[in-house]
Amino acid sequence: MFESLSQRLSTTVNRLRGRGRLTEENIRESLREVRIALLEADVALPVVQALIQRIKVRAVGQDVMKSLSPGQALVKVVSDELTTVMGSVNTDLNLAQQPPAVVLLAGLQGAGKTTTVAKLARLLTERKKKKVMVVSCDVYRPAAIEQLRTLAEQVGVSFFPSDAGQDPVAIARAAIAAARREVVDVLIVDTAGRLHVDEAMMAEIKALHAAITPVETLFVVDSMTGQDAANTAKAFSDALPLTGVILTKTDGDARGGAALSVRYVTGRPIKFLGAGEKTDALEPFHPDRLAQRILGMGDVLSLVEEVERKVDQEKAQKLAQKVMKGKRFDLNDMKDQLEQMGNMGGLAGLMDKLPGMGNLPDSVKSKVNDGEMNRMIAIICSMTKKERRHPDLLNGSRRARVARGSGTQPADVNRLLKQYMQMEKMMSKLSRGGSKGLMRQMRGAMKGMGGMGGLPPMR
Template sequence: MAFEGLSERLQQTMQKIRGKGKVSESDVKEMMREVRLALLYADVNLKVVKSFIKKVSERAVGQEVMKSLTPGQQVIKVVKDELTELMGGEQSKIATASKPPTVVMMVGLQGAGKTTTTGKLANLLRKKYNRKPLLVAADIYRPAAINQLQTLGKQLSLPVFSLGDQVSPVEIATKAIEHAKEQHHDYVLIDTAGRLHIDENLMDELKQIKEKVKPDEILLVVDAMTGQDAVNVATSFNDQLGITGVVLTKLDGDTRGGAALSIRAVTEKPIKFVGLGEKMDALEPFHPERMASRILGMGDVLSLIEKAQAAVDEEKAKELEQKMRSASITLDDFLDQLDQVRNMGPLDELLKMLPGANKMKGLNNLKIDDKQISHVEAIIRSMTKEEKEKPEIINASRRRRIAKGSGRPVQEVNRLLKQFEEMKKMMKQMNNMTKKGKRKGFKLPFM
């Protein structure tokens, strides 16, 4: 993720002070020097860095910290609080008009992923908030922009309003809102034209659309990988158009994360969503406190829970729990779980959301190849129904057949069956411990 470099440096700095029973001003000063370097290296705006260091230093040498029983921990809390504040303090939700439809103008430069983000946002509004969005193709200049949005609409089963490329974007936006009212859409997402750079014609057209449709939101889509350029673009659009929020794309890419930490402070406009991948469900609401926790290696359990709730079928989960208790889980159940975990996103990213994950050696360099999961799936799918339910019947000749059917070596089939058997044994042991515990009047906390 974007913050890996910054995260690593800050965590190393925090580690030095974490367990200290006494913290002096010189300790704080030394720590702030390292924090400053970490932020500058992450391409955070210089003015933002100076302001951040000043605020943290003032609080860190105050009475509440110095006289506390755990001053090291208190200093880390101060850093987390100020980091959260720097990114906006609390989540800024997308607007909802008192009288539908809510009109959202999507603006930005070419290459930032504006059209794709418009589709992702519509998908999120429908899935997470149960809304009925309408996509509007108002970019009449970029070749294939209208087709791109229509393709996304088809892929997501969402309606797209278009009048072709011979009608003015102002008229398209106006007619789209009339259409949305007739069809009872509660959100209208207008994909406006981008440019390779900011110019007068672009801004004039956007101002005309704004004047005519009076949007509830003007969301600027910027590429996090462009670093300080993203901050400059955000400043320019905000000065001329008056944006209401920012969507940061490619935050999962190889970038230093400075844009995310600078945009809110420089423009005073919140980051509302972040793009964390290419898939159409890879857009998330931005939570400053959760992001601060992740940067400092404290995990992000709430986001992990939300991902699980969205991906996991509750009825299947209850059924699986019963099977796990009785250790009667089958390879079909295991396959089902793999599908649900895969829907939550890349496994290496999920692991980093766990508290204390920063202390796991080599986790930052860990890349779990999706092909490994595909290989396991291929092996299980090459088994008969009986073999999935009773793996103990899988003898040498069956293993060779399964290996041939899945295109994987026999050793991989053997390894999977052995690991599955060990997992079932462990479930049995845990279940026996729980039963004994109940007889003695206590219970394992996870059962």
């Protein structure tokens, strides 16, 4: 998300380096490029005009702090204004009411509402420790009810049954009564996809909203629809008292204009971003963090939170104890590390949150793919338990067998073992040198990044 916008803005900012002051003359061309970059990212025109004007007012003539270059000063101004346009701070769900707190999801057909219901249910269960029930009022799409039933089982929440012959309002009322009996904290109501031009369907959801008076009414919108996402959200906000927006399919949108436009056009906060089909692929929306990612600063806070949430702490502790006791780091340990990385969104997901990664050449980015990581896991899985514990046993014939079993080439097995040996060597030095040894190894690795896989030196 925001790949093209991030690249264009980074290039623009770099041109200002070395100047002692941001003036109207030297910033005019830069603002023109920022405007073009925003429009190409499918940001709505009124948003672009307002954003450019605010940046210009703040940036022109601003004295540059001693410790900052003009480029960095402009980045600060742009970052602040991007954050303001997107809503300044994260807006959480308002669930502080007598249970059950009813959350209604509305949106267009194909926006991903049903999947988002399951994602939101999982998030509330795991992170907020809420008891959640879900119900489908979509009596028009034959598979919608069964889809939600399956997803509810996957995420471990209660499902209230319904069928295509029922009235949506009657379904919702019965679900609320059941939620009260079962002492459920949150009831999430899925609705049928509808077009804002479909008067009958819009009248139905208005009646449904009036009947259940939800504490949260969230509009689910596909971010890949670009400017139209903001226009559609505006139409729904005119018909329903929306309390927030959930942007879906953000992993498939390299432009990201919807995220910049929706908040400004509707006046409703973006509360969550959905990326991917997995039920854990829903994250709270933080405008300040996203602004930093757009400008190539990364999102270290989100990365830290993700590590804390998704890394198996028990496994990590066992590995640390194993290494500190001088025991050998083996291929089982390497497989665990690769799987943990996959749980955090893979290499591409991690790179997106690391500062400076947006400046890497496309030729380098193209080499970073999760297919390689999955191939490495497949190779290790094709080994015997004894071979994983004792990699030295892997002679030529064994490597050929492992390659056949994993559908790879012997060269792939050799490459994996070379990477393993590098990791094992680092772990071995750590066991001898303690934490100081690890820091020395990390510094050495950072200095050597310029010679690994074409990555540029870090500055």
